[in-house]
Amino acid sequence: MVVRIKRHPAGREEFNVDMEPKATLLELLIKLKEEEDPTLTFRSMCRAGICGTCAVKVNGKPVLACSVRVENLGEELFIEPLEGYRIIKDLAVEHETIYERLRLAKVWLMPAQEYEVLPHHLERVSRSHECILCGICDSVCPVLQTGSSFGGPLVLTRLYKHLYDPRNIKQDLENLFGLNPQLCTHCMNCSYACPKRLMPEAHIREEELLLVDKGLLRKESGGFEFLGF
Ligand code: SF4
Ligand code: SF4
Ligand code: FES
Incomplete structure (x- = not known):
């Protein structure tokens, strides 16, 4: 197969390379x-699709390299780094921006009381735990690519x-x-692309409605308006 790689x-x-059809894209890179x-x-x-570090684009589609088989990708591959991140070298992009966004948004558990957590308490959020x-x-x-003040699907899924x-x-x-969250256009790109099928757009939709329910956001027929704190 012919493999083209965008180098930075x-x-x-x-490259011309022979691969077992069942091999993964990551095995091809190795x-x-x-x-x-x-x-x-x-x-x-x-x-094994757990650490989240191996994401790249292949033939225009973002994938986890360790979780796709070359037999499903075609005879010619063009592999690029993910968009929207600073490229360190070749296919390796900087992940610090992800952690910085999570830190700025204070996306972590802030327990204020002893509480017995029962399985049904976590049913609703079990998918977002899998990010x-x-x-x-x-x-x-x-x-997110416009540089607006939108938190983005990753942070909003983790916050959920x-x-x-x-x-x-x-x-x-x-x-x-x-x-x-009201800046989301609900284009569904994130939900279609998520390799864990976590449906970030659905989480964002619920978060918008939560703000509406609490009276912090007004949903007009044409969109949302701020009410402010
Ligand atoms: S649906 Fe997802 S990709 Fe589309 S604007 Fe909303 S967060 Fe971004
Ligand atoms: S929501 Fe899905 S696509 Fe986004 S970071 Fe988590 S696992 Fe990856
Ligand atoms: S190497 Fe860990 S998710 Fe691919």
Whole structure:
């Protein structure tokens, strides 16, 4: 198969490589690194779709390299880094912006009381617990790419589980309000692209409605309006 890779900072490079059809895209990259070019740079850790580090674009589609088989990708591949992140080298992009966004939005549990958490308490948020911070949803979000004050699908999906956690009574809605979920256009790019099928857009829709329910946002027929704190 023919594999073209967008190299940074040096343009693109083409390889001809034989791969087992069942091999993953990550195994292909490892083979190229071991047999063709040891300077080829990409991220990976778990090789099992858990750590979220190996996201790249292949033939225009963002994927987890360890979770797709080459037999499903076609005979010619063009592999690029994810969009929306600073490229460190070749396919490796900087993830610090993800952690910084989470830190600024205070996306963590703030328990204020002892509370027995029962399984049914977490049913509603079980999907958002499965986010692996791969960054794919943010990379395909048109609103986030405009540099607006929108928090983005990754942060809003991660925040969702804390909003409904019964231990988390200190987690007020000010964080959510500041992330402007109402700026989401509901284009569904994030939900289609998420490799864990977590439906970030659906979480954002619920978060908007939560702000409406609490009287912090007004939903007009044409969109949302701020009411402010
Ligand atoms: S649905 Fe909303 S959050 Fe998701 S990609 Fe579209 S604008 Fe971004
Ligand atoms: S919501 Fe999905 S696409 Fe976004 S970071 Fe989490 S796992 Fe990745
Ligand atoms: S290497 Fe961990 S998710 Fe792909």
